[in-house]
Amino acid sequence: MASGFKKAGIPILILVGAIIVMFVLISMKQKPEKEEVITRDFLVDAKPIELENVDFLVYSQGSVQAKNKTMLSTQVSGRVIAIADNYIEGGFFKKGDVLVELETSDYQTDLLLAEAELARAQASFDEEKARGKVAAEEWRSFNKGPAPELGLRKPQLAREEASVKAAQANLQRAQRNFERTKIRAPFDGLVKTRNVDLGQFVTIGSQLGEVFSTDVAEVRLPLTDDDIAFLADLNAVNPQVTLSSDVAGKTIKWQGVLVRDEAVLDSKSRVIYGVVEVKDPYQLNASTSQKGMPLRFGRFVNATITGITAANIVVLPRNVLRLDGTILTVGEDKQIKINFVTVQRADENFVYISDGLDPQEQVVMSAVPNPYEGMPVRFLGDEEKPPSQPETVQNDNAIEVK
Structure with missing residues (x-):
């Protein structure tokens, strides 16, 4: 029985000893030092509000085309006997240059016949005029009263005068037809396409080719209602426009003028x-020293139009404007203020604020999660400040608030 008690008591003694050792160790453990947890104000980046005058820019794009372009056609018929060397696709010409010449033999004959008919009519008119003078002298020799018009041959003289005018008109028509055998350039320009060759017989109205004028180029730019709102009245002012395009890896610019709008909204694109x-x-008329890259017809260009000028505008990065249309500012008290602002315009990079900001405050440029009115903040470089929240002390078992 004693041996049984000994076997059962040993584990109990071991357990009691372990408990005693545990309490001794706990009593010998040093308490942890108290750590102060300080809550600091939120760190923000801010910049002063600056009012400035802004020249708004309107952006668009379009293709270059000739202001004047026409399809050359014939007013007479005939065989083509000559074509100018520069009447080729891409060839340049001056106003009045002969581009195509037709056979003139028949028109020279018509011209000679018209000249002969005029000479005959003029001779008949002169003869009738002389007869009228003779008739007037004979009447005065035998009669004292006024002579009748028929006796003075006035109707016959009027008829011959009409014949002269008709012959003159026929001569003018023959001269015009003779001149029309030479198809001349209507303006300074270049050849877009040529549809005629030597020896070809053309009839009245045949199309010989399309030509473009090179004195003025046009670019049609699509503009929205918002774009129009930032442009001056085109009836009073013609805004300057900078056209640009990438050519051989370089950005080339040309200067133009916005002269008008087409006054009608496009029914599809609005x-x-x-x-x-x-x-x-x-640049055909530019001096050698001033010549640059030509603005070729058909080139696609980007356009920057100088718009109206607005005063006292605050220009800020677009990301500063929050989704609810507010902007955060900080005053001298270094507390957040939430401002509802008037956005006059916004583009991909900037917003232009016309009202709602106090110039005495600073705009918060950094992101602030969950801001609220009066939220305290600090700036880079600010010295350490007393904690703005209660001090907390942490021990091994719990967190106590002092």
Whole structure:
């Protein structure tokens, strides 16, 4: 029985000893030092509010085309006997240059016949005029009263005078037809397409080719209602326009003027087209030292239009404007203020604020999660400040608030 008690008591003694050792160790453990947890104000980046005058810019794009273009056609018929060397696709010409010449033999004959008919009619008119003078002298020799018009041959003289005018008209027509055998350039320009060759017989109205004028180029720019709102009245002012395009890896610019809009909204795109004019796009009249890259017809260009000027505008990065249309500012008390602002315009990079900001405050440029009115903040470089929240002390078992 004693041996049984000994076997059962040993584990109990071991357990009691372990408990005693545990309490001794706990009593010997040092208490942890108290750590102060300080809540600091939120760190923000801010910049002063600056009012400035802003020249608004309107952006668009379009293709370059000739202001004047026409299809050359014939007013007489005949065989083509000559074509100018520069009447080729891409060839340049001056106003009045002969581009195509037709056979003139038949028109020379018509011209000679018209000249002969005029000479005959003029001779008959002179003869009738002389007869009238003779008749008047004979009447005065035998009669004292006024002579009748028939006796003075006035109707016959009027008929011959009409014949002279008709012959003159026929001569003028023959001269015009003779001149029309030479098809001349209607303006300074270039050849877009040529549809005629030597020896070809053309009839009245045959199309010989399409030509473009090179004195002025046009660019049609689609403009929305918002774009129009930032442009000056085109009836009073013609805004400057900078056209640009990438050519051989370089950005080339040309200057133009917005001269008008087409006054009618496009029924499909609901935009209105503005028309930009560029003088001498191929720089044919520029001096050698001033020549640059020509603005070729058909080139696609980006356009920057100088719009109206607005005063006392605050220009800020677009990301500063919050989704609810507010902007955060900080006053001298370094507390957040939430401002509802008036956005006059916004683009991809900036917002233009016309009202709602106090110039004495600073705009918060950094993101602030869950801001509220009066929220305290600090700036970079600010010295350490007393905690704005209660001090908390943490021990091994719980967190106590002092």
